[in-house]
Structures are given as structure tokens and as C-alpha cells.
Amino acid sequence: MGLRLSDEEIVRRDQDISNGLSTYEMKKRWGITSGEGCRNYMIRTNKYEDWKEKRGEESRKRNKDLGNSFTRGELAKRWKITAGSVDGYITKVREDNKESENPVVINISQEPREAKRYANRDEDIKSGLALTKMPKRWGIRSTTGALNYMKRTRQHDDWRKLRGVKHNEQGNEVRLKDIQDGLTREELSKKWSVTVGSVDSYINRKIRGDKNEKRGLKKIHEDRKKDVQRGLSLEELALKWDIGIAGVKIFIERKSKSDSDYVGKFQSINGKNWFVKNENQLIGRIIRGTLDFIANKEFDERDKVAYDRAMKYFDSRKKVLSSSFSFNTLFEVYRYHHDLKKSGEEKTLKEMAEDLGMPSSSVSLILGDLRKKNKIHNIKSSECLSLLERCYNIPMNSVDISYFTGITSVEYTFNKLSLRLGKRPSSKHVLKSFNLDKIENLTYRLASEIYEAQDLGFNSEEVIDLVGCSERLYDYTTQNKYEIGWNIVKVLREMYPDHDVTRPWVDFRDELKTFQIRRGL
Incomplete structure (x- = not known):
């Protein structure tokens, strides 16, 4: 709870609101770090709508200034805001002009x-x-x-x-030649400086959709098929097709799945790899024989159990020598697990990982089937479950709810609660999408992070860098702060009814306790 304001301060603030001061001026006069704090005060005292109507006069003045050939810098001084905010306001006016019968005239001079x-x-x-x-x-x-x-x-x-004309004129001929030269998808990706997926998309759109170009591609495949049927070696094929040996292998492997003429060549190529596989298996047998010799020495019961499980783990791997864990690591983990089981002590996966000094994901992977019988269950505390029950009917997606509550596995818990509470209301996963050079989505979480950074005193450039969003998304979020921010405040009040929520971000979190139990260790 904040400090109680004096009567004089309340009167002064009410006077500023009735005079229609901007939030920029208010925060300076009131000693508040952000304009959002001023808005929250007006909302709390039911003066926001009156102030908004008063500020409408200010908007009309601004719209008049837009047609008077001021520069951005002059407008920033007149309106007492930053140049970036001027750009944001102009962008908003232009969007409103599209649907307005009386569009605002915009005539901005440039320095x-x-x-x-x-x-x-x-x-x-x-x-x-x-x-x-x-x-x-x-x-x-x-x-x-x-x-x-x-x-x-x-x-x-x-x-x-x-760009479309330029690309068609200069790029298509070069790209078609690259394809006709038989470059692989990976080589095309590197040469064109695009992803492999973009290469596939281009081929589907340009090559397979054009009959003439499609015939050219078919001719390439027919010539390659004849070369394979003639029994040319990999080196000869690579030289003739002007690609690497790896590219030849990839091409033949793909074609062998749909064309029987390539199967024999693919099997002969694979036959050369059998030497490497057999060599690896030979080395594996040597190692196993050595370990067998060691295992038959003076090992106690727990060491033998650990050894058997480690060898079983190795046998279950497709490639003997490509396991990401050494035999010693496996041996130590299984021996530790055996000791733990004998002692009857109950430990979570995280605790076991800390004892062994390795990531919990690695311990989980090594123990494998042993953990299926002793599965760890996350049991939420009563406070946590009560909070999730309050969130159940809130029209917000589980990812955003997880952020505002600090609780993981929200979706899993909601699925369990649905048996008792019925179906959840539909929720918006995205508030707004921006499709620029990449698709960017605005969520409640991202909006809350932006508002929090603004309230903490960061400027627009710093906020964009901190949250990793585009300038357009930032401008949209800022311009619609009242609507989006107020929705977040209402949701947080529903989540935390015992707290006085006035800001669209969480500066508090309940100490939600979770504990893990293990059955049958």
C-alpha cells in the first residue's frame, strides 16, 4: 500500500486534472516516475473520463499544429513530449485518417x-x-x-x-542455372544466403509451377539417372554434376526412396560405410571384453548392478561409440541410484542431480525406465491451486497466466481442473500481429513487460532493446496502453483479490510453494 496523500496534495492534483494537464506535466508536479501512475490515480479516483474529455481539446490543438508546417522538433517542444512520441502520434493520426470522413491534414516540415x-x-x-x-x-x-x-x-x-521486378530480372536466371547445375539444397542455401526452407519454397513456387522450367529440371534428373545406370563412381558423378561427393550421396539417397534404379547405387554406397560400422563394433567388443574382465574382479553387489545397467544402456544405443555419456558417468549414476534405493531415502530429480554434479536432464535420460516406475509428481500447494482455480475462467492463455502467477505447468493443471470445472472460456493467444520482415505477436506478457519498463523510467529505445520488440509493436502497445493496461489490471485484481493492484504489471508474487513427492523409490 502507498503512503496516504495529504489533503493539500489531493486538492492540487484535482486542480491539475480539471485543468487538463498532460501526464508528462502531472508526473513532474506530482513527483511520479511515469505517466501511467498519473492515469492509475485518475482511474482510482473516477476522474479519468473527465480528464480524457478535457484532453480532447488538447488533441484538437495538436491536430491543428500538424497542418501548420512545424518540424518534428518544434512539435515536440510545443507538446512537451519526445520526438519519438511525436512520430507515434502522427502514425496514430494517419491510421485514424483511413477510417475518418474528415481526415486530419498533416504537413510536417523537415529540418x-x-x-x-x-x-x-x-x-x-x-x-x-x-x-x-x-x-x-x-x-x-x-x-x-x-x-x-x-x-x-x-x-x-x-x-x-x-524489388519484385529487380529480383525477377536479375535473380531468377541465376537461380535457375544453379538448380540446373545440380547444386544440393544446402549448397543453394549457402550460395543464395537463405535458409534451406526458403530454397524449397522457391523451387515449389518458381520451378515446379513453371512448365518450361519444370521440363528443364526433369531433363537434369534424366541425365543423372543415366549416369547412375552407367555405373559411374561417386568421384566421377561429382565431377560430372559439378557438386561435392556429399551432394551426390544425398541426391542418390533421396531418389532411392522413390526410384528403384537408384537403390543398387545407394546400397553400394552404404556398403562402404559398413567398414566403419564394423570397425566401431569391433572397438566396442574390445572395450566390452575389457570391462567384462574388470567386472569379474573384486566388485561388490552394487558395482555389479551398476555395471549391468551401464552395459544395458550401451546396448540400447544405436551407435556404440556415439553415446553422449562415458561409461564411468553411467556407472557412477547407477551406483548412486542403487545406494539411494537401498537406503530408502527419497530424493527428487533435482536433488539427485545436485548430488551427482550434473544436469537433471542428463540424470533423467540415464535412469530412463527406472524413473518410469518411480515417477516424480509435482503437487501444487493449496495456495497455488486456489490461485489457478481463480485463473481458470479468465480469458487469457496459459502461457501468459504462467508469467503473471510464476507457476509452471499451468496447462497441465488446467487439464486436470477441467474434469471438475468444465471447459475453459476461449482466450486470445495474441492481442495483435505484425507481419513485417518476420511475424511478431503482441501478448499480455509482452505488453506487461513494456509497461513495467516504462514505469521504471526507461526511454523508448531502451524498452525496445530490453524486451526485444519492434518499434511498431512498441508504438501500438503505448498508444493502446489505457485499453490493454486496464485489461491487465482487471485480470491481476481477479488473480490477487487481496492486493491493491493499480499497475499493469506484477511487482509482487505470493510465495507459492510447490513440493515434489516420489512414490516407490
Whole structure:
């Protein structure tokens, strides 16, 4: 709970609200670190709607300023906000203009230095410069910023068309030749500087969809098939096809699954690998014989049990020498488990991993079937279960609920609760999606992290770096802070009815206790 305000302070704040001061001015006068704190105060005292109506006059003044040829810097001074916030406001106005019958006139002047910089950017866009080259030339951090600039200046569609033409003219001929030369998917991926999945997508879209190009690809496969039927060696095939020996092997292996003419060649290639496999098995037998000799020496019962289980583990692996664990490691883990079972002591997987000095995932993998009989069950405390029951009917996905509660395995617990409480209400997994150079989703968790960073005093650039989001997502989250933030506050109040929640992020968490029990160790 915060400190109680004096009567004089309450009167002063009410006066500021009735005068329609901005949250920027309020936080300075009230000694609050963020504008969100000012909004929360107004919401709590039921003065937010009146202030919002008063601020409508301020919005009308701002909209008038937008048509008076001010620069971004001048607008920032007049409105007492940052230049970045000016850009965010202009973006919002432009979006509103699309649906408005009376659009706001926007006429922003550019400072001389800005005009030159933007002119250079416009030239790059008109020349069809690649998106990946823009950040370095423009002195910005990411391709997202370049995309935002093109969309803000309404050049994005023209740039895409230009890039499409340029790519078709310059790229398709080169890429088709690479495919006809018989390069593998991996080699194409490296040469084109794209992922293997992008190579597949290109081939499906361009090659297999075009009859002429498809005939060219078919001719390549027919020629290769004749070469294989002639019995050329791997080296000769690699030389003729102008690819590596590994590429030849991959091609033949894939074709052997659908074409019987390739099966014989694939088996002959595989036959050469049998020497390596047999050699590995021979080494494995030598090691096993040595271990058998050691095992028959003066070993006690627990060592023999540990040895038998370690050897059984090795036998269960497909490749004898490629196990990620040494024999000594396996031997120690199984011996430790045997001692633990004999003593009757009950320990969790985490505790066993700490005793052995290795990751719990490795211990779990080694024990394998032994742990299936002695499965660890996570039993949530009564406080934890009560919290999840309160969250059950909240229309929020389990990942976000896990973040706000600090509880893992929320989905598993909800599945158990559904037997008693019925089906959960449908929930929004994503608040907003942005499809720029990559798909970016806004969730309640990400929004809460952004608001928390803002309340802690970080500026917009620092917040974007901290949470790892794009500028567009950040602007959208900030512009819709009242709606999204208020929804988060309502959800948190439902989750934690005993707390006075006023902010859209969790600065408290109950000490939720979990304990693990092991049955039948």
C-alpha cells in the first residue's frame, strides 16, 4: 500500500486534472516516475473520463499544429513530449485518417539536415536497395526500422513492386542455372544466403509451377539417372554434376526412396560405410571384453548392478561409440541410484542431480525406465491451486497466466481442473500481429513487460532493446496502453483479490510453494 496523500496534495492534483494537464506535466508536479501512475490515480479516483474529455481539446490543438508546417522538433517542444512520441502520434493520426470522413491534414516540415538524410533514403528506396543493406546505410539498428520508415512515407508498396521486378530480372536466371547445375539444397542455401526452407519454397513456387522450367529440371534428373545406370563412381558423378561427393550421396539417397534404379547405387554406397560400422563394433567388443574382465574382479553387489545397467544402456544405443555419456558417468549414476534405493531415502530429480554434479536432464535420460516406475509428481500447494482455480475462467492463455502467477505447468493443471470445472472460456493467444520482415505477436506478457519498463523510467529505445520488440509493436502497445493496461489490471485484481493492484504489471508474487513427492523409490 502507498503512503496516504495529504489533503493539500489531493486538492492540487484535482486542480491539475480539471485543468487538463498532460501526464508528462502531472508526473513532474506530482513527483511520479511515469505517466501511467498519473492515469492509475485518475482511474482510482473516477476522474479519468473527465480528464480524457478535457484532453480532447488538447488533441484538437495538436491536430491543428500538424497542418501548420512545424518540424518534428518544434512539435515536440510545443507538446512537451519526445520526438519519438511525436512520430507515434502522427502514425496514430494517419491510421485514424483511413477510417475518418474528415481526415486530419498533416504537413510536417523537415529540418535541412533531416531533409538531406531523408532524400538519401528516398533515393535508396527508388533504386530498389535490398532491405538488409538499408540499416547500415541509414544508420539505424534493424530492418524493422527501415520497413517502418517506408510505410510511414507510403513508399513500401512501390519498393516491393520494384524489388519484385529487380529480383525477377536479375535473380531468377541465376537461380535457375544453379538448380540446373545440380547444386544440393544446402549448397543453394549457402550460395543464395537463405535458409534451406526458403530454397524449397522457391523451387515449389518458381520451378515446379513453371512448365518450361519444370521440363528443364526433369531433363537434369534424366541425365543423372543415366549416369547412375552407367555405373559411374561417386568421384566421377561429382565431377560430372559439378557438386561435392556429399551432394551426390544425398541426391542418390533421396531418389532411392522413390526410384528403384537408384537403390543398387545407394546400397553400394552404404556398403562402404559398413567398414566403419564394423570397425566401431569391433572397438566396442574390445572395450566390452575389457570391462567384462574388470567386472569379474573384486566388485561388490552394487558395482555389479551398476555395471549391468551401464552395459544395458550401451546396448540400447544405436551407435556404440556415439553415446553422449562415458561409461564411468553411467556407472557412477547407477551406483548412486542403487545406494539411494537401498537406503530408502527419497530424493527428487533435482536433488539427485545436485548430488551427482550434473544436469537433471542428463540424470533423467540415464535412469530412463527406472524413473518410469518411480515417477516424480509435482503437487501444487493449496495456495497455488486456489490461485489457478481463480485463473481458470479468465480469458487469457496459459502461457501468459504462467508469467503473471510464476507457476509452471499451468496447462497441465488446467487439464486436470477441467474434469471438475468444465471447459475453459476461449482466450486470445495474441492481442495483435505484425507481419513485417518476420511475424511478431503482441501478448499480455509482452505488453506487461513494456509497461513495467516504462514505469521504471526507461526511454523508448531502451524498452525496445530490453524486451526485444519492434518499434511498431512498441508504438501500438503505448498508444493502446489505457485499453490493454486496464485489461491487465482487471485480470491481476481477479488473480490477487487481496492486493491493491493499480499497475499493469506484477511487482509482487505470493510465495507459492510447490513440493515434489516420489512414490516407490
